[in-house]
Amino acid sequence: MSYEYKLVFDDNSTAQHVIDIVKASSACVRSGDGDLYLKDHSLNSSGAYDTRLIYGDDESLWLQVNFQSAELYALLKTALNGRNFRCLEDGDEDEEVGLNEAFRV
Structure with a gap:
């Protein structure tokens, strides 16, 4: 089961910055096609x-989390360091969660 979140940024350079760091x-x-597929090699999960991480537009990214991962959480947190963002569960404005909650850490 996967969980989806929309990361919304205050400026139009953050999405590309995060993509560049993570890529x-x-x-x-x-x-490919604006999507980045990430693997936490320490999990030894069977999934591909x-x-x-899906490019939404200049001010947003979509995050699909399939497995709990402290390593991938740390990577995204580092890429977002010092940047203002909101993490919205299923993209719902009324369902803001912390990035740590998205990764279940």
Whole structure:
């Protein structure tokens, strides 16, 4: 079962910044059509990816989390360091959660 979140940013450079940081990491196992597929190699999960990051637009990204992962949480937290963002469960404005909740850590 996967969980989906919309990351909404205050400025139009954050989404591309996060994509660039995450794409350069060893966790990125595949990219294409604006999607990044991430794998926490320590989990030894059977899926092709553990988390998918989807480019929404200049001010948002979608995050699909398939498995709990402290490593991928740390990667996203580092990429977002110092940037203002909101994490909305299923993209719902009334369902804001912390990034740690999205990764179940």
